[in-house]
Amino acid sequence: MQPSAKKTSSRSANAERKNVTGRPAVQGLLARADVRINGDRPWDIQVHYRDLYQRVLAGWSLAFGEAYMEGWWDCAALDECVHRLMAARLHEEVRSWHVAWNVVKAKLMNLQGRSRAHQVGEHHYDRGNDLFEAMLDVHMVYSCGYWRRAETLDEAQTAKLDLICRKIGVEPGDRVLDVGCGWGGFLQFVAEEYGARGVGVTVSEEQARLARARCEGMPVEIRLEDYRDLQGESFDHVVSVGMFEHVGPKNYETFFDVVRRCLKPGGLFLLETIGNESTSVTTDPWIDKYIFPNGTIPSVVQLAEALGERFVIEDWHNFGPDYDRTLMAWYRRFVDRWEALKGRYDERFYRMWTFYLLSCAGSFRARHNQNWQLVLSPGGVGGDYRSVR
Structure with a gap:
């Protein structure tokens, strides 16, 4: 049985009867997204604690997510609720001091510098391989699937x-x-299906341990290493899939310099990253605190400026809507396997992970975020590069 928030019917009734402080303001914002408080549609939110409104007005997205984790509110179709909020562009109006502080930190510090590079591995990817084995596909790919002909x-x-x-x-x-x-x-995959050899680097100890076990006996080397430490080697091709979101704007040029140094003449580099519709140096405060610390999603402008004269863009492919479907598939697998996981993870974690997966699905559904694959060459492909779909 899935865990659920503890309901306090008397509090809910109280919140309905009284003019609760902050409720009119929150209700007015939600109405613009056609989301109702205690409504009867799947995307309407069900409020269990009357203090929710003041809490959200004081802390916006961070408070909204934390209140969900603590069972202050629920929603039968959380993904669709967030989709509607994002489509109404409420995120552009509701900013908290957490956002301002994160911007200041990002401008004053290199949040993704060497000394901090392993933080995201320890905080997110080292949570437990059992969680990701339960949620992901047979290849354990933790990035957007390609659903063009897939079921x-x-x-x-x-x-x-x-x-x-x-x-x-x-x-x-x-x-x-x-x-x-x-x-x-x-x-x-490239070893088994294409007969290629490979080297992989990660900052997560748990990822490295399991990757070595999964690739045992193959011409594959897995290293626990920061990308900036790659020296003195050359490769026919380089890929980076779903990692660029952890690089940070202050390090984009360094990242591309490292890749170019590692790439043989004539080789190609494929970069896959989530893309932001606007330019920012930070991410959502809730995501930063609970899911991906120090993360930043790049914009078209940031990528173009960092690429500069380092690479020629041979192809730019956006299949962002596929991430909505991928996240919903991860969520279903997570829920289906919760019985086997809950011995190690508590109800608060369940609600946190649910909010993470479903809110991100809603964001992609609203096209606030994209998923890009760029094919890059150091000096341009001779002749004509044929885009592959």
Whole structure:
């Protein structure tokens, strides 16, 4: 049985009867997204604690997410609720001091510098391999699937891995570098399906441990290493899938310099990253605190400026709507396997992870975020690069 918030019917009734402080303001904002308080539609929010309104007005997105984690409110279709809030662009109006403080920190500090590089690995990816094994596909790909002809998560992620190989032209015997290799799924795929060799780097000890086990006996090397430490090696191709969100704007140029240094003449680099519709140096405060510390989603402008004269953009492919479907598939698998997981994770974690997956699905559904694959070459492909879809 799935855990649920403790309901206090008397408090709910109280909140309905009285003119609770802050409720009119919150209700007015929600109405613009066609979301009602204690309404009867799946995307309406059900409020269990009357103090929710003041809490949200004081802390906005961070308070909204934390209140959900603590059972102060519920929603039968949280993904659709967030989709409506984002589509109404309420996120552009409701800013808290947390956002301002994060901007100040990002401008004054290098939040993704060497000394902090392992924080996201320890906080997020080292939570437990059992969680990700339960939620992800057979290849353990923790990024957007490619659903063009797929019906299942396994099919979508297999199609995405094959799409990457075809875009950069992997051949038998090629040596491929995966920057931010996760649990080794891509390198395992290129070894088994394309006869290539690979090196993967990650800042997560748990990822490295499991990736080595999954790639045992294959021509694949997994390293616990920061990308900035890559020195003195060259590769036929380089890929980085779902890792660039942890690089940070102050390090974009360094990242591309490292990749170019590692790439043989004539080789191709495929970068896959979530994309932001606007330019920012920070991320959502709730996501920063509970899911991906120090993360930043790049914009088109930030990528173009960092690429500069380092790479020619041979192809730019956006399949952002596929991330909505991917996140919903992860959520269903997480819920289906919760009985096996809850011995290690409590109800608060369940609600946190639910809010993470479903709110992100809503954001992609509203097209606030995109998913980009860029094919990049150091000096331009001779002749004509044929885009692969």
